[in-house]
Amino acid sequence: MEMSVYNDIIDCIHAFNSRKCLPKLVETYPGIPVNTLGSILSQDYQKKMKKCHHQRYSTSSVEKYYQRYLQDVSAGKECVILSLADEIDLSPALTARIILEKHLSVTKHDGQSASRSQVTQMMRDTTLIEDPVLAAEVHYCVLDDDHYGPLVDCIKHSVGHEYEFKLKRKLDSLDLAYIGEEEMRARGYDKTPDIKMEVPIAVNGHVVNWIESKASFGDEHSHKGYEKDQFWSYWNRFGPGMVIYWFGYIKELDVNREKGIMLMDDFPANIVTMDPLQR
Missing domain, CATH: 3.40.1350 (Trna Endonuclease; Chain: A, domain 1)
Incomplete structure (x- = not known):
């Protein structure tokens, strides 16, 4: 693939501005294999997340997201973290990890961060999360994320x-x-x-x-x-x-x-x- 074609695909991805734009890419570029388009989309999305996710990890942002999660769950809403991820334009798996880390620090570690390995293990096996609502929320995010998270790593x-x-x-x-x-x-x-x-x-x-x-x-x-x-x-x-x-x-x-x-x-x-x- 020539660089000009690649740059055109990247411009198209940015114009769609959606992590689920693969069907549109396939429609726009019928002569390019779906695996190629999917790989380009994932690579670009991952680069985007690396640039912006540290901003989402600021103390004020994490607290705001967690309070939003608690409020929406209390109101009986479902797929709360998934909706939040779309709203803040962050990977669902990364958003779920932020909420899970904050939840563990509040409920298990007296404000101290849980170990990275412990959080990773829970992301891989959500049955280890004691809170059933949070476990389901994290599970939804892992399944829905096409570009990040333990399911994508396995694939x-x-x-x-x-x-x-x-x-x-x-x-x-x-x-x-x-x-x-x-x-x-x-x-x-x-x-x-x-x-x-x-x-x-x-x-x-x-x-x-x-x-x-x-x-x-x-x-x-x-x-x-x-x-x-x-x-x-x-x-x-x-x-x-x-x-x-x-x-x-x-x-x-x-x-x-x-x-x-x-x-x-x-x-x-x-x-x-x-x-x-x-x-």
Whole structure:
């Protein structure tokens, strides 16, 4: 995908100004896969939340939200936190976490914040929340949030494994020798791409010693982070390699092929394998 198309999609997302605008995006861009549009939407929404959520965590804001929650629940209203999240333009899961943290500090910790791990555990399993109304409210938020929260984390983890399996199945079908992350860790490697080729392959004239599978769209923000934290580390240890962004990527980011990091949106159809018996 060219940068101009990506920027147009981002402008469209901002114009819709809704975390549930995916159907509108699909209608607006019929030629772009839904997984690609969904990944772009989620990435943009998460960046938006990172920029604004600290403002929502101010002491005055938290107190205001909690009092609003108590008042609406007392009035017999339902989906209170979900409605509040939409009103303040914050992720439902993040809003639920704010209310839950405040509730625990008031009822269990004498004004002191509950531990992060305790709150996270309750977000993952709302049956651990003693207040049944709050438990239901948090549960609604987790289920409704398409971009944040424990349910989304589980889905992303599952999809990531699905595409890693797809990659391995393709390598197996081609009878290519490789090892995965678990075996690499067992051998003592500290930096582990998803696949390390035991025998290198060549793609479009470029040698590939390792493959990283990303079940997401490669936008500039995420790609630069991956380059810094992962890709160049793999390059330093194993030489040139290939990154597959299964949901597409911005073409202008593919600038390091000659240096040894090649971007693809699928496993390449034409590869060259080395014949160890040939001289």
